[in-house]
Amino acid sequence: MKVLLINAEAFHVKHKAAIPLGLLSIATYLEKNGHTAVILDRALENTPAAKTLDAFKPDLVGVAAPAFKCFADAVRVSQEVKRRGIPVVWGGAVTSLMPGIVLDSGAADFVVVGEGEITLLELIAALENNTPPGEVNGLAFRENGSTVFTCEREPADLAELPVIDFKFVDPRRYFVRNVACERMLHVYASKGCVCRCTYCYNPAYCGGLWRARPPxxxxxxxxxxxxxxxxxxxxxxxxxxxxxxARLAAFCENIRASGLRFIWGGELRADCCTRENLQSMYDTGCRWLYFGIESGVPERQKLIGKCLNLDKAKQTLAWCREIGIVTSASFILNFPGLESDELRRTVAYMLSLGADLLIPSFYGPIPKSALYEQLVAQGLMRPPANYREWEKIKMMDLFGANYSAVPDRELRVVSAHFYLRNFFWKYEDGGQSRVYVKKAFGQVREFLGRGGLRSLLLLARAAGEFAQVVFYATAFPAIRKRYGLK
Ligand code: SF4
Structure with a gap:
């Protein structure tokens, strides 16, 4: 069967599109099992989907909408596909958590709930052999006006999924500049997470399961x-x-034993590694780490299920500094019910970490996450009724929605202060490279090179956001002083 896999686009500019690892894994898996796959990444291509549909003439189209903001594009593209009588299947973490909403849109015939590789292969077999899709685990679809959920798909043994073949895209188009490297790409070594943070998609999507890929x-x-x-x-x-x-030590040992030498970074809990771990990481090429701290207040840590040991976290960041690993530490400004005094305590804690980059972020509700269910149960949020309402939920926006008791302006001043500080942060690599300034110019160059109205709109939006950041970061010295921001 000929399968076209489409990555829907989101209208945002903050991050360059990441290489679509999920679709690449599916394409590789399908091809290994005798099918033909093509990937169209609309986050990167301005080409109309119709052109690819006409040229490739697929028998089935898979659509990934990796964020709420991709829904409009995913629906538009799916409608185009369905007009040609081709079945459409949606998949990915976000859509797995809201199959009913996706099916209600009328844009998808099937939704894959959970990992896509095996489910899609079995769905193709069902379509080819005309057997009932109800026999395929991990699917949702409409039948006689009601939604059918088939049996749950067990998480795959990651050794059965393939080594990704990158030929389906041009990886060079996804290169990103970062600390100590100019042509960085994403790769993954594991799936899932053992933690149960109430605001995260992971507990509902992976059920607290963490699985390592074969090194x-x-x-x-x-x-x-x-x-x-x-x-x-x-x-x-x-x-x-x-x-x-222990597993971190084994991870580093695998890199060392491979003989490969490359710069790398990733995301870790800040309270689960030793100084020896960090030294081995540095020795095998690790130059940056991202730590989701989220709150500097122990009571909030318990409330959000993160339960991070804040003293250990501080120690970890101090070790990183000594060893030479650049650190980013994120914190959430707008937890429901959070008050100004608590935010002041979090900001004070974050400043005490000595991290290179402090990343302010805004909580946004995720379907089936514990915090979202709590907000709905307490009547603090009305569940969005359809995909259009989900699309309006603020996620990845410059300033998110305010679920806290802190005045909007204070949230904006605090976040803008850190955005601006990060933007001009210098990486002391001899050349004192300003990574984020260079990244921004790279992004501008790329959009100008791509041309078209959409690129111009994105650039105008980015310029508008930057102006807002400068405004909030500089225009309210009294608020900055209240939060101890210089
Ligand atoms: S936010 Fe919590 S649950 Fe989600 S990935 Fe991070 S540590 Fe895991």
Whole structure:
């Protein structure tokens, strides 16, 4: 069967499109099982989907909408496909958590709930052999006006999923500049997370399960990306690189034993590694780490289910500084019910960490997450009724919705202060490279090169957002002083 896999676009500019690892894994898996796959990444291509549909003439189209903001595009593209009588299946973490909303849109015939590779392969077999899709685990679809959920799909043994073949895209188009590297790409070494943070999609999507990929698989992918495409840095896209110190030591040992040398970084819990771990990480090429701290207040840590040991976290960041690993630490400004005094305590804690970059972020509701269910149960939020309402939920916006008791202006001043500080942050690499300024110019160049009205609109939007950041970061000295921001 000929399968077209489409990555829907989101109208935002803050991050360059990441290489679509999920679709690449599915395309590789389908091809290994005798099918033909093509990927159309609309986050990167201005080409109309109709052109690819006419040229490739697929028998089935898979659509990934990796964020709420992609829904409009995903629906538009799906309607175009359905007009041609081709079945459409949606998949991905976000849509897995809201299959009913997706099916209500009328844009999808099927929704894959959970991982896509095996479910899609079995769905193709069902369509080819004319057997009932109800026999395929991990699917949702409409039948006689009601939604059918088939049996749950068990998480796959990651050794049965393939080493990704990158030929379906041009990896060079996804290169991103980062600390100590200019051509960084994402790769993943594991799936899921053992933690139960109430605001995160992971507990509902992965059920607290963390699975490692066989090291030989991702190391082979890295070797291929370095040798064939010239990648010089890896961002491990795992939600949690490893859950504990012993597995972190094994992870570093695998890189060392592979003989591959590359710059890398990833995301870790800040209270689960030793100084020896961090030194081994540095020795194998780790130059940056991202830590989701989210709150500097122990009571809030318990409330959100993160339960981070804040003293250990501070120690970890101090070790990173000594060793030479650049650190980013994020915190959430707008937890429901959070008051100004609590935000002041969090800001004070964040400043005491000595992190290179402090990343302010805004909580946004995720379907089936514990915090979202809580907000709905307490009547603090009306559940969005359809995909259009979900699309309006603020996620990845410059300033998110305010669920806290802190005045809007204070949230904006605090976040803008850190955005601006991060923008001009210097990486002391001898050349004192301003990574984010260079990234921004790279992005502008790319949009200008791509041309078209959409690119101009994105640029205008980025300029408008930057002006807002400068305004809020500079126009309210009294608020900055209240939060101890210089
Ligand atoms: S540690 Fe990170 S990935 Fe894991 S549940 Fe918490 S927020 Fe989600």
């Amino acid at each position: 030989a698989y991702y190391l082979e992918e890295i070797r291929c990306l370095v040798e064939q495409y010239g990648m010089d840095g890896v961002c491990f896209a795992d939600d949690l690189l490893t859950p504990d110190s």
